[in-house]
Amino acid sequence: xxxxxxxxxxxxxxxxxxxxxxxxxxxxxxxxxxxxxxxxxxxxxxxxxxxxxxxxxxxxxxxxxxxxxxxxxxxxxxxxxxxxxxxxxxxxxxxxxxxxxxxxxxxxxxxxxxxxxxxxxxxxxxxxxxxxxxxxxxxxxxxxxxxxxxxxxxxxxxxxxxxxxxxxxxxxxxxxxxxxxxxxxxxxxxxxxxxxxxxxxxxxxxxxxxxxxxxxxxxxxxxxxxxxxxxxxxxxxxxxxxxxxxx
Amino acid sequence: xxxxxxxxxxxxxxxxxxxxxxxxxxxxxxxxxxxxxxxxxxxxxxxxxxxxxxxxxxxxxxxxxxxxxxxxxxxxxxxxxxxxxxxxxxxxxxxxxxxxxxxxxxxxxxxxxxxxxxxxxxxxxxxxxxxxxxxxxxxxxxxxxxxxxxxxxxxxxxxxxxxxxxxxxxxxxxxxxxxxxxxxxxxxxxxxxxxxxxxxxxxxxxxxxxxxxxxxxxxxxxxxxxxxxxxxxxxxxxxxxxxxxxx
DNA sequence: TTTTATTGATAGTAATACTATTTTTTTAAG
DNA sequence: CTTAAAAAAATAGTATTACTATCAATAAAA
Numbered sequence: 001x002x003x004x005x006x007x008x009x010x011x012x013x014x015x016x017x018x019x020x021x022x023x024x025x026x027x028x029x030x031x032x033x034x035x036x037x038x039x040x041x042x043x044x045x046x047x048x049x050x051x052x053x054x055x056x057x058x059x060x061x062x063x064x065x066x067x068x069x070x071x072x073x074x075x076x077x078x079x080x081x082x083x084x085x086x087x088x089x090x091x092x093x094x095x096x097x098x099x100x101x102x103x104x105x106x107x108x109x110x111x112x113x114x115x116x117x118x119x120x121x122x123x124x125x126x127x128x129x130x131x132x133x134x135x136x137x138x139x140x141x142x143x144x145x146x147x148x149x150x151x152x153x154x155x156x157x158x159x160x161x162x163x164x165x166x167x168x169x170x171x172x173x174x175x176x177x178x179x180x181x182x183x184x185x186x187x188x189x190x191x192x193x194x195x196x197x198x199x200x201x202x203x204x205x206x207x208x209x210x211x212x213x214x215x216x217x218x219x220x221x222x223x224x225x226x227x228x229x230x231x232x233x234x235x236x237x238x239x240x241x242x243x244x245x246x247x
Numbered sequence: 248x249x250x251x252x253x254x255x256x257x258x259x260x261x262x263x264x265x266x267x268x269x270x271x272x273x274x275x276x277x278x279x280x281x282x283x284x285x286x287x288x289x290x291x292x293x294x295x296x297x298x299x300x301x302x303x304x305x306x307x308x309x310x311x312x313x314x315x316x317x318x319x320x321x322x323x324x325x326x327x328x329x330x331x332x333x334x335x336x337x338x339x340x341x342x343x344x345x346x347x348x349x350x351x352x353x354x355x356x357x358x359x360x361x362x363x364x365x366x367x368x369x370x371x372x373x374x375x376x377x378x379x380x381x382x383x384x385x386x387x388x389x390x391x392x393x394x395x396x397x398x399x400x401x402x403x404x405x406x407x408x409x410x411x412x413x414x415x416x417x418x419x420x421x422x423x424x425x426x427x428x429x430x431x432x433x434x435x436x437x438x439x440x441x442x443x444x445x446x447x448x449x450x451x452x453x454x455x456x457x458x459x460x461x462x463x464x465x466x467x468x469x470x471x472x473x474x475x476x477x478x479x480x481x482x483x484x485x486x487x488x489x490x491x492x493x494x
Numbered sequence: 495t496t497t498t499a500t501t502g503a504t505a506g507t508a509a510t511a512c513t514a515t516t517t518t519t520t521t522a523a524g
Numbered sequence: 525c526t527t528a529a530a531a532a533a534a535t536a537g538t539a540t541t542a543c544t545a546t547c548a549a550t551a552a553a554a
Contacts, residue, residue: 188428222470292542
């Protein structure tokens with residue numbers, strides 16, 4: 001099987017020494033995923049990580065400058081993994097609607113692991129992305145991080161989605177926003193279903209991912225429908241545009 | 248004018264002593280907004296806040312148990328302020344489409360301040376919600392916070408939106424997810440436009456909020472359109488539902 | 495005016511986020 | 525198999541954070 005041989009490329013500015021090349025490095029990645037999941041990003045420290053792999057703080061600093069970069073490394077892993085899954089699964093597909101369907105399946109679902117290739121438990125990685133992901137790019141120094149291309153993989157992931165959207169609806173004006181919205185909403189709805197259920201129509205349990213897919217399909221289909229004039233709405237699109245609230 | 252007299256209710260479990268009732272308390276709120284905006288949530292500390300208002304760390308701890316609760320207090324302020332603006336502006340409106348329009352205007356826009364009532368600069372508050380907001384509910388102890396009703400105002404805000412959605416389309420199945428998606432997407436698109444422009448179709452500048460509103464109207468209209476069978480898509484809804492990718 | 499509540503000043507602790515140094519272990523090359 | 529080089533472990537140390545505690549000064553209320 002090809003999928004197992006795919007390797008994930010990560011921007012080398014994120015790390016000091018490539019963690020995939022050594023035993024300790026791989027242990028750092030493997031256990032940081034487990035420990036962030038267990039403790040949450042705030043309570044996770046290099047000292048605790050060192051202890052959990054029988055190593056020390058100092059040794060971890062030789063791989064990552066700080067906790068934030070290690071976390072961004074994990075996010076990149078996740079984004080690259082999504083891209084790989086999308087690419088593999090759309091390889092022989094020509095119909096863009098089918099492609100969009102597959103993309104939604106991929107971003108909503110982590111059931112299938114690349115167990116053989118690497119030491120990262122992708123299901124847990126997905127969970128930490130859902131719970132903590134936004135912290136990777138919501139902070140004072142995003143612009144610096146962005147200049148160093150730390151979010152390049154996220155952009156590539158969204159680009160894949162944008163291309164399919166444009167294939168379906170060449171005149172669609174909001175492809176980028178729709179792409180990031182699909183990804184962010186997928187994660188948000190999983191999180192809300194589990195922790196703030198009044199903010200989502202989905203409920204936690206066995207069928208969460210199936211219902212999420214169904215909902216995202218529905219959203220995607222509606223958004224990409226040919227803009228028509230006979231909307232149910234009593235107010236026409238033009239009315240909407242000109243109407244201004246008085247506040 | 249009524250708006251200036253509206254007062255914002257905040258869950259009293261969030262604070263130790265009500266900051267609105269004393270001079271020092273009001274200064275804490277006012278300057279925490281400014282300082283979080285300036286430093287970011289991570290670099291913001293009670294010590295620095297104390298220094299910036301000519302007080303001490305210890306005094307601030309008499310109002311808030313910790314930084315997180317102070318931040319959640321600010322989020323609640325923001326959510327309550329949104330609710331107030333929605334309520335005031337939809338007071339005499341009966342058409343639900345007009346109401347939805349107003350809601351979108353409100354969540355996309357902070358141009359109009361309640362300058363007279365309080366000491367909080369809502370424009371800056373909005374900025375910190377856009378940049379840091381998600382951190383308030385993405386952490387290991389959400390469930391505890393949620394049990395204490397720390398997110399009640401966010402839910403109320405979304406409920407307002409849900410009610411309007413249901414008025415427009417009583418059979419709509421995803422009202423809650425759509426409501427939270429509108430709010431989250433509004434903030435994300437402002438943030439992306441400013442920091443990760445490849446993730447949004449909007450661009451920063453003078454017209455950001457106008458374009459955001461237009462986009463959100465479009466999304467809302469499309470999502471609430473009567474599900475029809477004659478979609479552009481070459482694949483029917485049924486095909487979408489049954490089709491399964493092979494990964 | 496006196497009691498009480500609030501704030502300010504100061505001190506102290508455990509943990510975090512590092513940096514630095516030195517020794518031990520592992521690996522790689524001759 | 526030996527030796528040199530690289531990597532990791534052990535240890536120590538610093539500034540800052542996130543608190544808690546105490547006590548004096550000041551403001552407010554009775």
